[in-house]
Amino acid sequence: MKVFMKSFTLILLLTGIVFSACVQCTSCIGTGFITCQDCHGSGEHDKECYSCNGRRYFDNHCNTCEGSGQLTSLCKTCQGEGSSGSKREACYSCQGSGFVKYNCYVCGGGGFKRTECFTCHAQGQIKDKCFTCNGRGKVECSECQGTREICN
Ligand SMILES: [Zn+2]
Ligand SMILES: [Zn+2]
Ligand SMILES: [Zn+2]
Ligand SMILES: [Zn+2]
Ligand SMILES: [Zn+2]
Numbered sequence: 001m002k003v004f005m006k007s008f009t010l011i012l013l014l015t016g017i018v019f020s021a022c023v024q025c026t027s028c029i030g031t032g033f034i035t036c037q038d039c040h041g042s043g044e045h046d047k048e049c050y051s052c053n054g055r056r057y058f059d060n061h062c063n064t065c066e067g068s069g070q071l072t073s074l075c076k077t078c079q080g081e082g083s084s085g086s087k088r089e090a091c092y093s094c095q096g097s098g099f100v101k102y103n104c105y106v107c108g109g110g111g112f113k114r115t116e117c118f119t120c121h122a123q124g125q126i127k128d129k130c131f132t133c134n135g136r137g138k139v140e141c142s143e144c145q146g147t148r149e150i151c152n
Protein backbone atom coordinates (compact mmCIF):
# COMPACT_ATOMS: atom_id res chain seq x y z
CA MET A 1 0.00 0.00 0.00
CA LYS A 2 2.78 2.32 0.85
CA VAL A 3 4.51 1.63 -2.46
CA PHE A 4 1.29 2.21 -4.39
CA MET A 5 0.71 5.61 -2.79
CA LYS A 6 4.20 6.61 -3.58
CA SER A 7 3.92 5.84 -7.28
CA PHE A 8 0.51 7.49 -7.43
CA THR A 9 1.93 10.71 -6.08
CA LEU A 10 4.73 10.43 -8.53
CA ILE A 11 2.33 10.03 -11.45
CA LEU A 12 0.32 13.06 -10.33
CA LEU A 13 3.47 15.02 -10.04
CA LEU A 14 4.65 14.00 -13.49
CA THR A 15 1.32 14.67 -15.23
CA GLY A 16 1.14 17.99 -13.44
CA ILE A 17 4.48 18.95 -14.89
CA VAL A 18 3.47 17.82 -18.35
CA PHE A 19 0.26 19.82 -18.41
CA SER A 20 1.76 23.06 -17.22
CA ALA A 21 4.98 22.52 -19.14
CA CYS A 22 6.79 25.58 -20.18
CA VAL A 23 10.11 25.10 -21.83
CA GLN A 24 12.78 27.61 -22.39
CA CYS A 25 12.45 29.23 -25.79
CA THR A 26 15.20 27.94 -28.01
CA SER A 27 15.04 30.86 -30.43
CA CYS A 28 16.20 33.37 -27.88
CA ILE A 29 17.80 30.87 -25.47
CA GLY A 30 15.50 32.12 -22.73
CA THR A 31 16.52 35.74 -22.97
CA GLY A 32 13.31 37.01 -24.57
CA PHE A 33 15.33 38.90 -27.17
CA ILE A 34 17.05 38.04 -30.37
CA THR A 35 19.77 39.90 -32.18
CA CYS A 36 18.44 42.49 -34.60
CA GLN A 37 18.99 41.15 -38.10
CA ASP A 38 18.83 44.63 -39.55
CA CYS A 39 21.91 45.96 -37.84
CA HIS A 40 23.39 42.64 -36.67
CA GLY A 41 23.22 43.75 -33.08
CA SER A 42 25.16 46.97 -33.37
CA GLY A 43 22.05 49.15 -33.02
CA GLU A 44 23.21 51.45 -35.75
CA HIS A 45 23.81 51.67 -39.45
CA ASP A 46 26.54 53.31 -41.45
CA LYS A 47 25.00 56.05 -43.50
CA GLU A 48 26.54 58.35 -46.04
CA CYS A 49 27.24 61.67 -44.42
CA TYR A 50 24.48 64.08 -45.35
CA SER A 51 26.73 67.05 -44.88
CA CYS A 52 29.53 66.20 -47.34
CA ASN A 53 27.68 63.46 -49.27
CA GLY A 54 30.45 61.05 -48.39
CA ARG A 55 33.21 63.17 -49.89
CA ARG A 56 34.79 63.71 -46.45
CA TYR A 57 36.13 67.14 -47.35
CA PHE A 58 34.87 70.45 -48.51
CA ASP A 59 36.76 72.24 -51.19
CA ASN A 60 36.04 75.86 -50.68
CA HIS A 61 36.96 78.63 -52.99
CA CYS A 62 40.03 80.33 -51.53
CA ASN A 63 39.10 83.86 -50.57
CA THR A 64 42.68 85.04 -50.25
CA CYS A 65 43.55 84.52 -53.92
CA GLU A 66 39.94 84.46 -55.12
CA GLY A 67 40.45 81.01 -56.54
CA SER A 68 43.32 81.88 -58.85
CA GLY A 69 45.90 80.20 -56.63
CA GLN A 70 48.25 83.11 -57.06
CA LEU A 71 48.84 86.39 -55.36
CA THR A 72 50.59 89.39 -56.72
CA SER A 73 52.76 91.83 -54.92
CA LEU A 74 54.86 94.74 -55.88
CA CYS A 75 58.22 93.69 -57.22
CA LYS A 76 60.79 94.25 -54.54
CA THR A 77 63.64 94.47 -57.00
CA CYS A 78 62.30 97.49 -58.87
CA GLN A 79 59.89 98.68 -56.20
CA GLY A 80 57.07 98.24 -58.70
CA GLU A 81 58.57 100.48 -61.32
CA GLY A 82 59.26 97.71 -63.84
CA SER A 83 62.72 98.89 -64.62
CA SER A 84 65.87 99.37 -62.74
CA GLY A 85 69.29 100.83 -62.99
CA SER A 86 70.47 103.86 -64.81
CA LYS A 87 69.69 102.29 -68.21
CA ARG A 88 66.10 101.75 -67.18
CA GLU A 89 66.21 98.19 -68.38
CA ALA A 90 63.22 96.01 -67.81
CA CYS A 91 63.44 94.49 -64.38
CA TYR A 92 64.56 90.84 -64.57
CA SER A 93 62.51 89.88 -61.54
CA CYS A 94 59.14 90.98 -62.83
CA GLN A 95 59.90 91.17 -66.57
CA GLY A 96 59.02 94.80 -66.46
CA SER A 97 55.53 94.38 -65.10
CA GLY A 98 56.34 95.82 -61.70
CA PHE A 99 54.54 92.94 -60.05
CA VAL A 100 55.53 89.46 -59.08
CA LYS A 101 53.20 86.54 -58.72
CA TYR A 102 53.60 83.92 -56.09
CA ASN A 103 51.62 80.95 -54.93
CA CYS A 104 48.88 81.76 -52.50
CA TYR A 105 50.09 81.02 -48.99
CA VAL A 106 46.61 79.99 -47.86
CA CYS A 107 45.79 77.38 -50.50
CA GLY A 108 49.33 76.68 -51.70
CA GLY A 109 48.40 77.58 -55.27
CA GLY A 110 45.46 75.23 -55.61
CA GLY A 111 42.85 77.96 -55.57
CA PHE A 112 40.68 76.22 -53.01
CA LYS A 113 40.79 75.48 -49.34
CA ARG A 114 40.20 71.95 -48.20
CA THR A 115 38.46 71.57 -44.91
CA GLU A 116 37.49 68.40 -43.15
CA CYS A 117 33.82 67.65 -42.84
CA PHE A 118 32.98 68.36 -39.25
CA THR A 119 29.82 66.25 -39.24
CA CYS A 120 31.51 62.95 -40.06
CA HIS A 121 35.02 63.88 -38.92
CA ALA A 122 36.24 63.25 -42.47
CA GLN A 123 34.97 59.67 -42.38
CA GLY A 124 32.38 60.17 -45.10
CA GLN A 125 29.94 58.12 -43.07
CA ILE A 126 27.93 58.69 -39.98
CA LYS A 127 26.21 56.32 -37.61
CA ASP A 128 22.49 56.21 -37.90
CA LYS A 129 20.27 54.61 -35.28
CA CYS A 130 18.68 51.35 -36.37
CA PHE A 131 14.94 51.86 -36.41
CA THR A 132 14.13 48.17 -36.40
CA CYS A 133 15.50 47.72 -32.90
CA ASN A 134 15.41 51.40 -31.90
CA GLY A 135 19.16 51.35 -31.42
CA ARG A 136 19.09 48.54 -28.86
CA GLY A 137 20.67 45.98 -31.18
CA LYS A 138 18.08 43.39 -30.21
CA VAL A 139 14.41 42.83 -30.78
CA GLU A 140 11.75 40.96 -28.87
CA CYS A 141 11.77 37.26 -29.68
CA SER A 142 8.91 36.50 -32.06
CA GLU A 143 8.74 32.85 -30.99
CA CYS A 144 7.91 33.53 -27.35
CA GLN A 145 6.84 37.18 -27.66
CA GLY A 146 9.47 38.02 -25.10
CA THR A 147 8.09 35.70 -22.42
CA ARG A 148 11.27 33.61 -22.66
CA GLU A 149 9.42 30.31 -22.63
CA ILE A 150 7.12 28.31 -24.80
CA CYS A 151 4.09 26.95 -22.96
CA ASN A 152 1.76 24.26 -24.27
ZN1 LIG B 1 18.79 46.97 -35.36
ZN1 LIG C 1 44.53 80.86 -52.33
ZN1 LIG D 1 60.62 94.25 -60.92
ZN1 LIG E 1 30.77 64.43 -43.83
ZN1 LIG F 1 12.05 33.43 -27.43
